[in-house]
Amino acid sequence: MTAADLSREPVASPRAPAIEIERLRVAYGPLVALEETSLTVGACEFVSLLGPSGCGKTTLLKAVAGLVRPTSGEIRVMGGSVEEARRQRAFGLVFQDPTLLPWRRTEANAQLLAEIIGGRHWDPGRIDELLRAVGLKGFERAYPEALSGGMKQRVAIVRALAFDPQVLLMDEPFAALDALTRDRLGEVLLDVWRQSKPVIFVTHSIEEAVFLSDRVVVMTARPGRVLDEVHIELGRPRTHAMKESHEFFQATRRLRSLIDIAQGVAAQEGG
């Protein structure tokens, strides 16, 4: 039953909702991290969350993954509850820190989650293929200590995709990397993603959000709320040339002004 569900092809329309968040509120005691947050992510849609620090982007991501319990509101993943989705191992997570296990070599690190899930989701061929796709061929036997920051994050991406999760959740995965590595890894990510599943991608970088996403959602801080969203009218596959395009500039300009508003709102409410 479970296996059948997981092997199901993505719903016909790529915009059909895969993740639905409705009037979500998350409070840690008196501290309200998220309020009145609603968001829908399509079946194969790449959505970035953009906003000042402390706007609850991470909390939103953790709530979707079932790691944080909502105070009120509802989250539905693939039409079911978060708990159901988690039982079906729906979530592939990537954090800012690669959080690799120092005692495992690249290969073993990449298969950590697949190992825990076991069964038909452990496909060494798939891991091998992913490692090649992200450019880690030849480093299967290296310990994390011997890898650069960018390479570690590549391993973390492979680890998240190794068991073919239904949803990819990424929390500032490239924030700790230098600009060049960051650009390159963005391309690598799009490459392995291949519009196969919904992605929620938290970032502080406007350019990164525009380059990667179908839609960028801007949030305000304290409490976190959705301010507005911008559809990115760039085709796929994305290329570097698109960064010079009119659409790219328009989107970044629009987002920058939204961020200004978000920060203004934050300053007002904070003061």
Place this chain on the structure above:
Amino acid sequence: MAESDLTMARPAGTPTTQQVTGVVRAIAPAVFLALCVVAWQLAVLLLHVRTFVLPAPSVIILRIVRSWPQLLPNTLVTLQETLIGFAIGSLIGFLLALLIAYSSLLERILYPLIVASQAVPKIAVAPLFILWFGFGIWPKVVVTVLLVFFPVVVTSAEGLMSVDPNLIDLLRSVNANPWQIFIKVRLPHALPQVLAGLKIGIALAVVGAVVGEWVGADKGLGYLILFANSQLDTTLSFASITLLVVIGVVLFVAVDAIGRLVTPWKRVRTLDPGL
């Protein structure tokens, strides 16, 4: 881009310099030890120090050879107490660390008691152990256990609790059960720190056995030292101490070697005993 990721070149000296440094590093500890022994020998000879005050190293070595039939059984007794005490102490230490790591309530209850147990002078309670556990090896083992478990519990608990919460979240996101989290992440993560505790523990274990023997024993190196002192047989005392040192160093190196074996991902940058 991949290339720039891979550039891990570290500045290497010329091979000859490296070789020389390597040789110096390898033999330096032995040379230093030899110099100390020679200085000791010369000092005793030139200053005409009497043997019952400070025997020369040559005299001690001769005595070890000559009294080997007496020294060996006593060494084995102390070795046995040390190893049993170390094994039990490490086990108790690790189990307590598990309780502490998995329950903040137990941490609050146990930690003060564990710390208090270290404030008790072992030499003061050792006579009680003889009262309770008889005259054999067990009171010595108990003293050893008391000394050994403490560093193990402290470092192990620290290791078990210092796992990156993101990593735990990651495993929870695929519904990993607590046992999987323990065996795949917590335990291997804690291993280097557990081993650090074991290294301190093994060094203390020898001390524990000797303390236990001092309070009441009729065999063991600690007993032999007491006996030798009462006879003003300083040479025998030094011979026993030498064997204690050998036991201590050998056991430490053994624990260290096992540690390296089970944590191959750790580069050799920890304490290098150079032996």
